[in-house]
Amino acid sequence: xxxxxxxxxxxxxxxxxxxxxxxxxxxxxxxxxxxxxxxxxxxxxxxxxxxxxxxxxxxxxxxxxxxxxxxxxxxxxxxxxxxxxxxxxxxxxxxxxxxxxxxxxxxxxxxxxxxxxxxxxxxxxxxxxxxxxxxxxxxxxxxxxxxxxxxxxxxxxxxxxxxxxxxxxxxxxxxxxxxxxxxxxxxxxxxxxxxxxxxxxxxxxxxxxxxxxxxxxxxxxxxxxxxxxxxxxxxxxxxxxxxxxxxxxxxxx
Amino acid sequence: xxxxxxxxxxxxxxxxxxxxxxxxxxxxxxxxxxxxxxxxxxxxxxxxxxxxxxxxxxxxxxxxxxxxxxxxxxxxxxxxxxxxxxxxxxxxxxxxxxxxxxxxxxxxxxxxxxxxxxxxxxxxxxxxxxxxxxxxxxxxxxxxxxxxxxxxxxxxxxxxxxxxxxxxxxxxxxxxxxxxxxxxxxxxxxxxxxxxxxxxxxxxxxxxxxxxxxxxxxxxxxxxxxxxxxxxxxxxxxxxxxxxxxxxx
Numbered sequence: 306x307x308x309x310x311x312x313x314x315x316x317x318x319x320x321x322x323x324x325x326x327x328x329x330x331x332x333x334x335x336x337x338x339x340x341x342x343x344x345x346x347x348x349x350x351x352x353x354x355x356x357x358x359x360x361x362x363x364x365x366x367x368x369x370x371x372x373x374x375x376x377x378x379x380x381x382x383x384x385x386x387x388x389x390x391x392x393x394x395x396x397x398x399x400x401x402x403x404x405x406x407x408x409x410x411x412x413x414x415x416x417x418x419x420x421x422x423x424x425x426x427x428x429x430x431x432x433x434x435x436x437x438x439x440x441x442x443x444x445x446x447x448x449x450x451x452x453x454x455x456x457x458x459x460x461x462x463x464x465x466x467x468x469x470x471x472x473x474x475x476x477x478x479x480x481x482x483x484x485x486x487x488x489x490x491x492x493x494x495x496x497x498x499x500x501x502x503x504x505x506x507x508x509x510x511x512x513x514x515x516x517x518x519x520x521x522x523x524x525x526x527x528x529x530x531x532x533x534x535x536x537x538x539x540x541x542x543x544x545x546x547x548x549x550x551x552x553x554x555x556x557x558x
Numbered sequence: 559x560x561x562x563x564x565x566x567x568x569x570x571x572x573x574x575x576x577x578x579x580x581x582x583x584x585x586x587x588x589x590x591x592x593x594x595x596x597x598x599x600x601x602x603x604x605x606x607x608x609x610x611x612x613x614x615x616x617x618x619x620x621x622x623x624x625x626x627x628x629x630x631x632x633x634x635x636x637x638x639x640x641x642x643x644x645x646x647x648x649x650x651x652x653x654x655x656x657x658x659x660x661x662x663x664x665x666x667x668x669x670x671x672x673x674x675x676x677x678x679x680x681x682x683x684x685x686x687x688x689x690x691x692x693x694x695x696x697x698x699x700x701x702x703x704x705x706x707x708x709x710x711x712x713x714x715x716x717x718x719x720x721x722x723x724x725x726x727x728x729x730x731x732x733x734x735x736x737x738x739x740x741x742x743x744x745x746x747x748x749x750x751x752x753x754x755x756x757x758x759x760x761x762x763x764x765x766x767x768x769x770x771x772x773x774x775x776x777x778x779x780x781x782x783x784x785x786x787x788x789x790x791x792x793x794x795x796x797x798x799x800x801x802x803x804x805x806x807x
Binding site: 334335337338423426427428430431433434435436437 | 603606607608631632633635636638640642643644646647648649659660662663664718
């Protein structure tokens with residue numbers, strides 16, 4: 306009984322989510338206003354996340370470098386593997402997936418609560434009464450801004466992660482800066498970056514559209530906004546992990 | 559004129575509106591009154607198309623809104639202005655941007671013409687020097703006035719006001735009521751006001767529809783409402799001691 310309910314509820318939400326996306330991608334009422342919204346979203350979603358991503362990437366790069374160094378105590382293994390391992394972990398997983406999970410928390414909760422508050426204060430009703438496609442007006446600019454900006458954030462995170470490891474190499478006694486840089490350059494494949502960016506585009510859609518869905522269908526009061534925000538972060542994180550697995554299977558194997 | 563004909567509406571099997579038929583006249587303030595939970599807000603949301611009716615029709619000057627597709631409805635919606643209970647101003651936009659919004663969305667006016675219209679609408683609701691303030695920086699009464707300014711920006715044919723003076727002090731409430739009355743007469747529009755404030759009813763009720771348990775229970779004007787012997791309406795109108803004293807005079 307419970308299993309049936311869970312299945313029905315899941316399919317109900319998936320169907321409703323895709324119907325909402327159908328409305329989001331309808332031709333906008335006014336391109337000029339949508340362009341203005343995209344620029345504003347680029348600023349609020351993108352620029353606002355740069356500081357947090359910088360701190361996390363620098364420290365994670367440093368820690369990955371230190372952990373790899375502490376585990377590579379076999380004299381037969383070359384020291385440049387430390388830089389190589391730091392680069393590979395950052396490009397393949399840390400920058401695209403972990404940063405997207407962090408952005409799901411930061412941007413996702415922000416989107417769900419913003420749209421949820423607009424729903425309960427009747428601002429969405431006001432848009433509908435004016436004849437505006439509220440789903441397109443509110444959600445389309447967020448998805449577009451995320452698709453444009455999150456890949457840039459991910460590349461920025463890759464660079465800062467490598468820099469974090471480089472700073473560690475400056476003060477480490479176990480390996481040199483030259484070893485680290487050699488590792489960063491060793492067997493570099495451009496496809497790794499392309500793979501990371503492909504994943505990021507899918508994550509960007511999930512990071513914005515799932516919280517937007519939860520916010521858009523918020524009912525009730527302030528308590529429900531909080532619940533929508535929490536639910537959106539949980540579901541976005543799960544979806545990111547599933548997409549990550551599927552895309553890795555499809556692109557790397 | 560807006561005509562609601564035999565409208566029924568239910569949610570998950572729970573019928574809220576039962577065969578409601580009301581005519582709302584042009585150039586008059588049409589009040590929908592009733593106790594909380596009587597269905598007046600659902601009726602208003604059905605009229606403006608935020609809820610679909612189960613059956614029945616809603617006609618805007620003979621145009622059946624319930625049979626229209628999204629595109630056709632959009633044409634009618636451009637003729638509607640609505641003042642919400644909580645004002646529903648976009649809180650990420652300034653006062654000026656709020657009023658500009660429908661103008662930028664639907665007209666091809668230049669920025670200069672748009673600003674002129676914004677200033678005209680703000681002056682019409684007696685607001686000055688608030689263009690660059692955000693809704694959160696305004697008092698409740700000022701927010702309602704900005705809401706009215708936004709509602710009239712596109713020169714609507716139909717104006718809807720959902721409890722326009724709720725949360726306001728009596729003096730400000732009267733200012734808002736008077737403003738709605740002036741605008742209705744000045745632009746000769748069909749105005750529908752949802753309220754349970756008896757001051758508004760006595761001040762502005764050209765045409766009053768009393769909704770009781772989802773049914774239209776009574777219809778009349780502000781003079782007739784005082785003489786009615788309809789029990790449910792009397793219970794509603796004379797609920798307060800002041801009104802009871804007024805009745806006994």
